[in-house]
Amino acid sequence: MLWRLLHTKDRRYESTFAGHISLELPVMAIISIIIGIYGFSAALGSGSIIGWICGILGSGGFIYLLVSSIRSCKPIRLSFEYFRVIIFFFFVILGINIGLEIGMVYHLSYGFRIIAVIAGFALGYVAGIGGGLWVQYLGWIASLLDILAITAIAGVVLFDILLLTIAR
Numbered sequence: 001m002l003w004r005l006l007h008t009k010d011r012r013y014e015s016t017f018a019g020h021i022s023l024e025l026p027v028m029a030i031i032s033i034i035i036g037i038y039g040f041s042a043a044l045g046s047g048s049i050i051g052w053i054c055g056i057l058g059s060g061g062f063i064y065l066l067v068s069s070i071r072s073c074k075p076i077r078l079s080f081e082y083f084r085v086i087i088f089f090f091f092v093i094l095g096i097n098i099g100l101e102i103g104m105v106y107h108l109s110y111g112f113r114i115i116a117v118i119a120g121f122a123l124g125y126v127a128g129i130g131g132g133l134w135v136q137y138l139g140w141i142a143s144l145l146d147i148l149a150i151t152a153i154a155g156v157v158l159f160d161i162l163l164l165t166i167a168r
Contacts, residue, residue, distance in 0.1 A: 032061035069139035088128035095124020
């Protein structure tokens with residue numbers, strides 16, 4: 001892989017927009033999610049028939065987009081060339097967070113807290129490799145997961161900072 005990155009003259013020209021998706025698909029997915037959530041909350045809250053219709057149409061639209069995204073990647077083989085680094089870091093930071101929380105909840109000594117964090121890091125590392133590879137099968141939905149993973153990473157880091165400052 002390093003050889004291909006360093007010797008780019010061996011490859012043919014590829015547009016910088018070759019791996020991107022059109023804007024309509026993520027917008028339709030987000031609109032479907034919002035309509036589904038709004039519809040089901042209205043339907044369950046007050047029994048609205050329009051809420052049920054919106055909820056079913058919104059979730060049906062999102063399921064259709066998810067299935068079509070997965071089907072579009074059916075012939076693709078997993079490779080580290082399209083590895084999702086953000087998903088990998090999400091799992092690593094989540095593993096560290098779980099190890100830290102286990103150490104804090106069970107009031108472990110500092111040595112055992114470090115061991116729990118290292119164990120969480122190791123499990124997150126292994127899960128991150130699997131997640132970074134297997135999320136390739138989701139197609140363009142993986143781009144939306146990248147955005148959610150960045151947001152979740154920021155939230156987990158802020159939660160860890162808060163947890164460490166309160167526990168002092």
